[in-house]
Amino acid sequence: MNSVSPPIGxxxxxxxxxxxxxRALARLDIPVQVIETPDQLQDVSGLIFPGAGAANAAMRDxxxxxxxxxxxxxxxxxxxxCLGMQLLFDFSEEGTTECLGILKGKxxxxxxxxxxPHMGWNRLSTGGYAYFVHSYICEPDxxxxxxxxxxxxxxxxxxVRQKNFFGVQWHPExxxxxxxxxxxxxxxxxx
Amino acid sequence: xxxxxxxxxxxxxxxxxxxxxxxxVTDYGNDPLKIASAYATAGAKRLHLVNLSGAKDQNLSxxxxxxxxxxxxxxxxxxxxxxxxxxLKDIQSVLDAGADAVxxxxxxxxxQEAARAAVTLFGADRIIAALDVxxxxxxxxxxxxxxxVTLGDACRQVQxxxxxxxxxxxxxxxxxxxxxxxxxxxRIKKNFPGLQLLGSGGVSTVxxxxxxxxxxxxxxxxxxxxxxxxxxxxxxxxSDLSSLPTEAPAGAKVGQPSLPSYLAVRVIPCLDVDDGRVxxxxxxxxxxDAGDPVELAKRYCREGAxxxxxxxxxxxxxxxxxxxxxxxxxxxxxxxPFTVGGGVRSVDDARALLCAGADKVAVNSAAVQNPSxxxxxxxxxxxxxxxxxxxxxxxxxxxxxxxxxxxxxxxMDAIAWATEAVERGAGELLVTSFDRDGTGEGFDTExxxxxxxVVRIPVIxxxxxxxxxxxxxxxxxxxxxxxxxxxxxxxxxxxxxxxxRALQQxxxxxxx
Numbered sequence: 001m002n003s004v005s006p007p008i009g010x011x012x013x014x015x016x017x018x019x020x021x022x023r024a025l026a027r028l029d030i031p032v033q034v035i036e037t038p039d040q041l042q043d044v045s046g047l048i049f050p051g052a053g054a055a056n057a058a059m060r061d062x063x064x065x066x067x068x069x070x071x072x073x074x075x076x077x078x079x080x081x082c083l084g085m086q087l088l089f090d091f092s093e094e095g096t097t098e099c100l101g102i103l104k105g106k107x108x109x110x111x112x113x114x115x116x117p118h119m120g121w122n123r124l125s126t127g128g129y130a131y132f133v134h135s136y137i138c139e140p141d142x143x144x145x146x147x148x149x150x151x152x153x154x155x156x157x158x159x160v161r162q163k164n165f166f167g168v169q170w171h172p173e174x175x176x177x178x179x180x181x182x183x184x185x186x187x188x189x190x191x
Numbered sequence: 192x193x194x195x196x197x198x199x200x201x202x203x204x205x206x207x208x209x210x211x212x213x214x215x216v217t218d219y220g221n222d223p224l225k226i227a228s229a230y231a232t233a234g235a236k237r238l239h240l241v242n243l244s245g246a247k248d249q250n251l252s253x254x255x256x257x258x259x260x261x262x263x264x265x266x267x268x269x270x271x272x273x274x275x276x277x278x279l280k281d282i283q284s285v286l287d288a289g290a291d292a293v294x295x296x297x298x299x300x301x302x303q304e305a306a307r308a309a310v311t312l313f314g315a316d317r318i319i320a321a322l323d324v325x326x327x328x329x330x331x332x333x334x335x336x337x338x339x340v341t342l343g344d345a346c347r348q349v350q351x352x353x354x355x356x357x358x359x360x361x362x363x364x365x366x367x368x369x370x371x372x373x374x375x376x377x378r379i380k381k382n383f384p385g386l387q388l389l390g391s392g393g394v395s396t397v398x399x400x401x402x403x404x405x406x407x408x409x410x411x412x413x414x415x416x417x418x419x420x421x422x423x424x425x426x427x428x429x430s431d432l433s434s435l436p437t438e439a440p441a442g443a444k445v446g447q448p449s450l451p452s453y454l455a456v457r458v459i460p461c462l463d464v465d466d467g468r469v470x471x472x473x474x475x476x477x478x479x480d481a482g483d484p485v486e487l488a489k490r491y492c493r494e495g496a497x498x499x500x501x502x503x504x505x506x507x508x509x510x511x512x513x514x515x516x517x518x519x520x521x522x523x524x525x526x527x528p529f530t531v532g533g534g535v536r537s538v539d540d541a542r543a544l545l546c547a548g549a550d551k552v553a554v555n556s557a558a559v560q561n562p563s564x565x566x567x568x569x570x571x572x573x574x575x576x577x578x579x580x581x582x583x584x585x586x587x588x589x590x591x592x593x594x595x596x597x598x599x600x601x602x603m604d605a606i607a608w609a610t611e612a613v614e615r616g617a618g619e620l621l622v623t624s625f626d627r628d629g630t631g632e633g634f635d636t637e638x639x640x641x642x643x644x645v646v647r648i649p650v651i652x653x654x655x656x657x658x659x660x661x662x663x664x665x666x667x668x669x670x671x672x673x674x675x676x677x678x679x680x681x682x683x684x685x686x687x688x689x690x691x692r693a694l695q696q697x698x699x700x701x702x703x
Binding site: 019020023024027053114115116117118119120122123125126127128129131133134135144146147148150151152153159161163164166171173174175176179180181182185186188189 | 279
């Protein structure tokens with residue numbers, strides 16, 4: 001990764017704490033630009049959409065900043081992390097929130113029979129351990145968009161992709177080697 | 192075993208090469224769509240499409256993608272595509288044009304990072320490794336170049352990057368119709384039972400198909416024999432093979448019945464800091480500055496710590512800004528989560544730590560004095576970020592909560608306080624036995640068990656880490672979700688790896 005390639009954007013919204021994602025990319029020498037308005041999106045080679053706070057507050061903030069349409073029509077590689085992945089779907093049970101609707105499907109609460117939140121290191125179906133902290137899970141209408149799963153009571157969706165929209169339920173910025181590798185992979189795709 | 196008819200396309204036409212040689216091309220007509228549709232009608236469920244133009248010219252043309260899009264709308268067959276993919280973007284284009292999986296070969300050896308990235312980004316079900324072998328060596332670049340890698344090593348490599356399906360072609364047999372290399376397939380299935388094996392090369396009769404099935408292939412790619420009519424697909428499918436293994440599911444699918452969780456037992460070194468420096472003796476060599484929490488944090492991170500806990504034992508007013516600065520420096524340096532506690536008395540204290548980069552804050556004495564503080568922090572900053580630290584000492588048959596670093600006995604029942612802490616929104620409990628702390632005699636498994644019986648959130652066991660068995664017992668008997676220790680790690684009694692291996696031997700999942 002050299003510094004002449006255009007930066008990857010990190011979307012700041014909902015006054016969310018984007019520090020850990022920013023730090024992770026800095027550690028990996030991936031150039032970064034913090035994005036707060038739609039017009040800044042043309043400068044970046046891809047966009048990371050971190051999870052911050054609750055679904056309804058996040059959607060409200062995206063709406064107020066006029067970012068919803070810009071996200072839906074984004075053509076370059078886009079990566080939603082945790083809540084950022086959940087918001088790509090049609091609807092979330094968390095706060096009965098209508099989301100971006102880029103991927104068809106719903107976000108539901110983890111079932112009663114497992115400890116909520118699902119917190120800690122869990123083994124991905126694609127190999128490696130990833131760090132999870134979440135209480136809601138994505139249920140895509142089309143199982144074909146699922147890129148990886150993880151066992152938690154039953155197999156749950158840990159990653160999705162549809163066209164240029166990628167999402168992971170876990171936190172690559174906190175997932176040691178597996179996380180570094182994932183972020184570098186995404187950066188490679190953005191080049 | 193699944194029969195997978197193959198169509199090789201060169202400049203829009205279906206062709207068949209003999210032993211990969213572009214000078215020996217048989218043209219089977221212009222229309223890949225018609226041939227594909229005939230295969231689908233005959234009962235094929237999966238199509239192997241080779242982009243020979245791509246393989247020859249090392250690029251992916253728009254014409255090929257257009258053909259793929261047309262195929263996608265005209266058939267329900269699964270389509271796997273190989274040839275000419277050199278980058279993640281190529282793979283994405285082919286998947287977006289309608290392929291269910293891509294077959295990569297050269298990339299596996301010349302750009303392994305990209306191959307690994309492809310599995311991570313697109314999913315293991317989408318990537319098939321093509322291993323073209325001559326003798327025991329894998330060939331690349333359209334069979335022209337030796338990779339210098341043996342088939343066995345190649346299988347290990349692809350497994351290591353997360354690939355679960357391999358397509359193995361014996362190139363001395365491909366297009367020759369002289370029978371499949373059953374011995375080769377048998378050997379692969381024996382040595383790599385975790386890999387789905389697709390065979391290819393040399394099929395001309397139903398006996399060949401049977402031989403491939405008996406050798407353990409999960410699928411068989413057939414090209415020329417079907418195109419030339421030597422084999423009739425419907426007959427091949429009919430003759431098949433019902434007694435032989437069929438394709439197993441490539442991976443766990445969402446919604447399937449419950450399987451054990453692989454949630455790892457976390458191993459957490461704890462660093463006590465006073466005015467920005469690690470206190471308690473540190474036995475490490477090779478640290479530039481053994482008292483620097485950042486150096487130590489990086490070291491533990493490299494050794495495989497799952498999480499770190501920093502407890503500020505000074506907790507004077509002046510030291511708060513030192514602590515916040517320390518948190519910032521740790522956050523810059525490590526790629527794992529960490530919790531900070533000690534002297535958190537308000538929502539603002541907690542927020543300052545999280546904003547500086549901590550993942551969770553631990554609240555102790557202040558929450559005991561003012562339980563609503565826990566609710567406030569959990570509401571404002573999220574339950575998952577809110578850890579309630581409980582220091583307990585056994586008195587008679589129960590446990591009493593201590594505060595102020597053990598100096599004050601509150602008379603409160605520790606189990607009742609744990610219950611209340613969870614009701615108020617704590618997302619995790621850090622339970623320290625003051626009777627055991629610093630003794631190395633093992634965790635208070637009785638205390639842990641009692642707390643785990645009343646709460647449904649993760650519990651970190653702390654205080655008393657000694658032998659490896661005592662650590663296993665905290666999890667086995669005490670049902671702890673994580674174990675925290677200081678001295679055994681600081682003094683090098685055990686490494687984090689030692690602890691994890693002991694847990695693994697006791698059948699608990701760990702991140703190794």
